[in-house]
Amino acid sequence: MADEQNLDPQTQDQAADAASGEELVTRVQVLEEQLAAAQDQSLRVAADLQNVRRRAEQDVEKAHKFALEKFAGDLLPIVDSLERGLELSDANDESIRPMREGIELTLKMFHDTLKRYQLEAIEPHGQPFNAEHHQAMAMQESADVEPNSVLKVFQKGYQLNGRLLRPAMVVVSKAPSPVQPSIDEQA
Numbered sequence: 318m319a320d321e322q323n324l325d326p327q328t329q330d331q332a333a334d335a336a337s338g339e340e341l342v343t344r345v346q347v348l349e350e351q352l353a354a355a356q357d358q359s360l361r362v363a364a365d366l367q368n369v370r371r372r373a374e375q376d377v378e379k380a381h382k383f384a385l386e387k388f389a390g391d392l393l394p395i396v397d398s399l400e401r402g403l404e405l406s407d408a409n410d411e412s413i414r415p416m417r418e419g420i421e422l423t424l425k426m427f428h429d430t431l432k433r434y435q436l437e438a439i440e441p442h443g444q445p446f447n448a449e450h451h452q453a454m455a456m457q458e459s460a461d462v463e464p465n466s467v468l469k470v471f472q473k474g475y476q477l478n479g480r481l482l483r484p485a486m487v488v489v490s491k492a493p494s495p496v497q498p499s500i501d502e503q504a
Contacts, residue, residue: 382478383477383478383480385434385436385477386477386480386482389431389434389436389475389477389482390482390483392427392431393475393482393483395427396424396427396428396431397472397473399420399423399424399427400424400473402420403417403420403421403424406420431475434477435477435478436475436476436477436482437475437476437477438473438474438475439451439473439474439475439476439484439485440470440473440485441467441470441474441485441487442467442468442469442470443462443466443467444466444467445463445465445466445467446465446466446467446487446489449481450474450476450481450484450485451467451474451484451485451486451487451489452474452484452485452486452487453487453488453489454471454486454487454488455488455489456488456489456490456491457469457488457489457490457491458490458491458492458493458494459490459491459493460493462490463490464490464491464492465489465490465491466489466490467485467487467488467489467490468487468488468489468490469487469488470485470486470487471486471487471488472485472486473485474486
């Protein structure tokens with residue numbers, strides 16, 4: 318303390334300024350760290366907000382795209398019944414020709430409407446079996462087609478906007494089993 322009193326006032330002011338400068342430098346460093354942390358937090362919040370907005374837009378897009386999924390699924394048995402009715406009726410029978418023409422027109426309107434709403438039929442007859450789009454109901458030996466090909470379609474499958482709504486129910490070919498020589502029991 319005596320040393321401070323012995324210092325001239327100019328030296329005392331310089332010492333006070335130096336101490337004050339160190340405090341300011343320390344305070345500036347603390348404030349810069351706080352600012353950097355606040356900027357980082359602000360960027361994270363902005364990124365989170367952008368992710369939430371993008372997810373919400375995707376959810377809305379999916380809702381629009383697949384809103385008809387349940388309704389379309391409920392209409393498919395009607396299409397199946399109309400197709401089955403045409404298959405089972407005789408095209409050469411004059412007495413039912415007007416009814417058949419009516420069913421054909423109704424079925425065409427149904428198919429056009431389904432197509433307009435991106436509901437597409439899966440008709441795999443003759444194509445290789447695809448477990449993602451087909452459901453194998455049975456296997457049948459066949460030498461006429463490659464093994465693992467669709468031989469018969471029990472029920473068409475459908476996709477809505479590229480998403481499987483109902484798999485096609487099919488019969489799949491398999492290679493014929495080798496002919497085993499018969500054993501002559503009388504020998």
